[in-house]
Amino acid sequence: MRRSIWLASVAVALMAAAPGLVQAQPEGKGRDRDRGGAERGPPGKGADRDRGERSARGPDREREDRGGRAEPRRERPEARGRDNDAGKWAERRDREGERRAREALRPPGKTADRDRGDRDRGDRDGRDRRYDRDDGRRLVWLRREPDRRMIDGCPPGLAKQNQWCLPPGQLRQIARTRYERPRYDYVWRSYRDEWDYRYGDGYLYRYSPQGSLLGYIPVLGGALSIGSAWPGQYDWQPVPEYYGRYYGLGDSYDYRFSDGVVYGVDPQTQAIQTIAALLTGQDWTVGQQMPTGYDVYNVPYQYRDRYRDGPDRWYRYDDGYVYQVDPNTRLIQTAIQLLA
Amino acid sequence: MSRMLIRGALIVGAIAVAACGRSDIDDSGSAQPAEASLASVLERNPGHARLEAMIESTGLTEALAATGPYTLFAPPDDALATAGGDADMTDDALKAQAAQLLRAHIVPGALTRADIAAAVDRAGGEGAKMRTMADAVLTFTRDGERLVVRGPDGPAVALSGDEALARNGVIQPVSGLLLAPSTAPGAG
Incomplete structure (x- = not known):
């Protein structure tokens, strides 16, 4: 049985040494502020191969964009007109995603005032302002189901x-x-x-x-192919809001996670419209051993200056997070959200 | 005059390398990624036409053009030509198998050749391990001067050619498949 680990105390302790770490998220705050993450255009279906550009450019560029400078928004023609319901995706996440995903809650005694102090420190640093928006969020993860959500019996019609x-x-x-x-x-x-x-x-x-x-x-490429209707009997996990922002998902589709894949599904027709991301879905729990299979330093380029391996700490990337790991014990020390 | 010609040739060469998505090295010795995405880099590389076709047919193009980052271990076309036995893995009828095969060649994050070499040297005889998107583990070791990688039940294949640092990850060419195709019907 997995143990629930309080992340906040670890994150706070590390803040001074590594500014930019996201604090563990207090429950129930700031959801309205979160909705800005839905600004990006939806991926849609087609050939815009560089749609992830904004998400991949790193913190400085992201902050510039949010500052209101005119930068043409990239979106698919078929998706235009559907963005007027900005926030719908985030609301859906609020109802379903966070309810069903694993959570790491704020530890007892971590007050809102203390949260604010951490946030202010980030502001003064000048680099971490963008993390303010996440101070009200809970950390959530998508995990691969051990049983792959196998269904009993036979598919419909067989x-x-x-x-x-x-x-x-x-x-x-x-x-x-x-x-x-x-x-x-x-x-x-x-x-x-x-x-x-x-x-x-x-x-x-x-x-x-x-x-x-x-x-x-x-499976992906089979009944879960682009254009196929989502099999009604097949369960899935809603994609938490953080993943939506990190992977640049838009509002036009329902995003569903299943067996390591994030699918974009048309909410009206239930047809799969895009394969948005691949995830390992591994279980990274602060205080536990790092999962097997992360021996190679793999932090995204734009974060390497900040999260570089050293004799007393490693950093490993997985599914939108960077994790700090003790090289000797392989214990996970903290989880870091790369986007806020 | 000859000096100008040489300088011009160097500039053209540098542009060609960048267009192929290969890494540049900055003054500090750090690799600098190209602006193009993994999907775009593959599309421009004629040596991976079959791989690119499989990505397209399985619908993974969007994912490999988006945020990532991922590292894609890219087998050559001739290896992928044998992946389906008598069948063609780029065929729509084999999309599910092609998708699973591709996931077995993709790992999370950006793994440069130098990162892999450092991890192998640190790991010693057991090799350095990385988790794939197919929920399997790849093992990296050295074979003499070469870095080799072995998938579950697969043969050891060499990391070959030049790595390509894309905006959202790395393409690491490998000399063969990371899963071993069945040799006889019924042996799958």
Whole structure:
């Protein structure tokens, strides 16, 4: 069972040494201020390959943009006119995302006045003003579900027949499908768990080592392809507001996280419109060991001057956050939001 | 006159390198990323046409053009040509497999060749490990002077050619696939 860790005390302690660390977020403050994160145009569908430019330019440029200087906003033609409902996405997040995502709450005794003092320190520093906007937020994460949200039974329209999900009347396909696995299905071995996986018609099926069908999930490029309607029976996690701002998501779509992928879904048609981001969904919990698989320094270029490895601390990037890690114990010391 | 010609050639060469998304080195020795995104850099690189086609067919172009950052380990076209056995991984019918294969070649953050080398040297014999977007772990080691990377059940492949530092990540060319294709039907 995971332990809840108070982030704020660690963040405050580190503030003096590393200005720019986001403070742990008090609950329930500042949501109205947060809505500015929806300013960016939605990614939409098409060929604007540099849409993430604003998010990737680093703190100084971001602050300049918010200062009201005229910079043409980049957005897709089909998305125009839908931005008038700015804040809708953030509101939806308020209702669902933060309710369902894991949270790190403010520790007891951390008062609003103290919050304000931390914020002021950032202002005086001159570099961290942009973090003010986040002082009212809770830190939230998207985590990959250990069971991948497997669904029991068979996809709609298919019937379970001898451990396979097939259209009614196609029993003859069983032998061919089961015993002549396509050569390209090796790609599912990357899951590296105790189950056996087979793909068919948009869905990935999980089998026990004994060959029993255990469930299925729709997968990226299959039933979760651009243009496909979101499978109604498939659960997902709403994307918390911070991820929306970090990855430059707009208001036009519902953003849904599932099995390491952020999808943009048309709220009216439920059709997938964009693959917005890939996430590892690893569990980074302050006070716990760093997850396996982050041995290489990987901090984004624009933050390397601020978060550089040293003999007493490492910094590792994952899914929009930078984490400070003790090199000796590999314990995570604090989580840092890169955008605020 | 000859000096002017040489200077002109150097400028043209520098522009060509920047256009390909390769890294420049500033006065401090730090790598400087190009303005182009990963998707744009790949699009301009004829050596990764098949990889680019797979990214397009799977709908990952937007993600690789956006904030990131990601590091993409880019197999050559001839390796990807064998990825689907007799089938073509760029075909729409294999989008799901192509997407999973691509995720197995992408890790979070910006990993320069120097970062990887430093981590390998620090890690010693066990190698340095990185988590992929397919929830698997890659292991980096040295093979003589070369840096090599091995995926789950995959062969060790070399980090080859020049890295390309894009605005939102890094493209690290590798000499082969990080997952080993099945050699026979039913062996997947």
